[in-house]
Amino acid sequence: MSQDGTDLFGAAVADAGGAASPAALPPLAVRMRPRTLDEVRGQAEVLRQGSPLRRLIEGSGGAAGPLSAILWGPPGTGKTTLAHLVASAADREFVELSAVTAGVKDVRAVMEGARRARDLYGRQTVLFLDEIHRFTKAQQDALLPGVENRQVVLVAATTENPSFSVIAPLLSRGVLVTLVPLTDDEVSDVLTSATTDERGLAGAYALADDAREHLVRLAGGDARRALTFLEAAAGVAEDALAPGAERPDVLPVTLAQAEQAAAHAAVRYDRTGDQHYDVASALIKSMRGSDVDAALHYLARMLEAGEDPRFIARRVVISASEDVGLGDPTALQTAVAAMHAVAQIGMPEARIILAQAVVHNALAPKSNAAYLAINEAIADVRAGRGGPVPLHLRGSGYGGAGRIAESVAQASGKGSAPSYVYAHDEPDAVARQQYLPDDLAGTTDYYRPTDRGFEARLQERWRWLRERLGRG
Structure with missing residues (x-):
């Protein structure tokens, strides 16, 4: 029993006069918010002696005055607490806004109040802006003059990567403080x-x-x-x-x-924020790394957080081609079938279908040879490599095609245009002729099969084809 006559969680033990109220106390997490730096748990690195955040809290910003700060970290790591300490430790005015409900009008009102507090009373104002990532670019722009002129010390909190959610001019006018889970x-x-x-x-x-x-x-x-x-x-x-x-x-x-x-753990995963991309990335990388248990863990996190199973299925299809490829061509078949099945069936049964596709991808032999091949081919095209299509490969289904081909051949000094060799007329259905443009012929080797899984069986034919085409 505490001295004020309440139990721990604020459920009042009312006195005879019924003065106490169960709702009278704030939540335990609010009551236990650290009042000094000594009470803060965790964040030892960003609160070390001489660090920008500690200097800001202690009011030792230097001759130029205190910097603003962007506090980036997951929930429950102390962003609001540290903002309060910035204000209280140096006896500053403290104004708190939430980007969920505040707008440009509110920001301008804070800036005007901060100007008056500075000019009339010599007091500095700390503006704590929670969830700054929810502010639009225009709303964030409204903060710039006050931060630039140091009318306010901005302490902004975000759970999303500031590089994507906070405008660059605002980031450059303060320090970025990264908080970590306890x-x-x-x-x-x-x-x-x-x-x-x-x-x-x-x-x-x-x-x-x-x-x-x-x-x-x-x-x-x-x-x-x-x-x-x-x-x-x-x-x-x-x-x-x-x-x-x-x-x-x-x-x-x-x-x-x-x-x-606490019937079950609230899954730490925001379908619209960083966690959406971080957990999806971890799923892909775990399948790529052949760790089936890790892949299933991240799949479970996404499903339990309410992620759209169709989004997960699309990522699995991409992985089946990018990371498994011809190491096991059936992985793509499984993934595509899973994608269609998930769309028709939905949750909760879709979890079984997705698990099958994820397990297949994770256990399959890996090859990114096709992925690398198309990337290299695209890089050459973007670099301007690849001249005109060889004459014998050009379309011939329109009137005058032959005359145009001969004209081009003569203009280029090749005499007459070579004839196209129909592959099926050859005994082995492989026609030895130039297929690549002149500037790439004989020098380009995009696809290089690995010696893993099914692709190892393709190597022998790949080598034979290169010799047969005169590219060995």
Whole structure:
């Protein structure tokens, strides 16, 4: 029981007059927000002595004044906390906006207020802008004058890569601070503080070791999530008390109660943000690397997050051709069949079909020879290589085609135009004649089969064909 007469998670223990209210306290994660740098868990690298962020928090921005900062990191890593510390540690004005609800009008009002605070009272204003990636380019442009003139110290938070979500002029006017998920030990420290601190549970609950491990694992490096789960678990423990039973001074919180409070881990995956591309990339690279378990893990993360199974199927089809290729030509057949089946069947059964295609890709012998071949051919075309189509390969189905071919041959000093040799008239159905344009003939070797899987069986024929065509 805390000194203010409430239990840990803000479920009030009302006095006789009924003054306390269950909704009176903020969430545990808000109550436990660090008030000083010493209370911050994690981010040791960006908060080291002399770092730009620490200097900003301590108010030692140098003669030119403090820089603005873009805080980039996953949820629950301390972006809002650090913004508050920037404001409070140097006794600055603090204004908070969310890019979800704010617009240009709100930004301009903040800039005007900051100008007055500076000119009349000599106080600096910190503008904390949460989710800046949701601002349009025009809205971000509205921030530039105030940041440029240092009317405000902008501390902007984003969960998405600023290189893509924040305009370059704004990035160049501040420092980019990359935050990382907390380690398991750091999350455990957060839980320990919350169970003992007067702002949190104030010693009214005892978290079992296995329950702690469960919450740490579910948190996934997110301190806010860990505290939210802890608060819910304490509520479950309270509800488990028998009606009329005396509450112990320290109420145990068991693993079963922690599991009930957090029925399953909220998958860290944003279908519209960086995680969308990061997890999709990890799926592709795991299949390419032949790690079938990792590939299935990332497939499961995408499915559990509600990713469109058709998007996943398309990525698997691409991988089947780019990474497996002729190492196992049937992988593409499986992937294409899966893509069509997923479109017809949908979830949840689509997970089985996708898993089959992912497993096939991951286990198949790999060859990117066809992928490299087309890339090299495109590179030559873009570089201007590849002259006119050889005369004997040009179309002949229109009137005057023969006369045009002869005219071109004479103009180029080749005498008469060579005749096209129909491949099926040859005993082995391979006609030895020039197929590439003159500037590429005899020097180009785009496709080079590997010695893996089915493609190894193609090598012998590939070598024979090159000799038969005079390109050995």
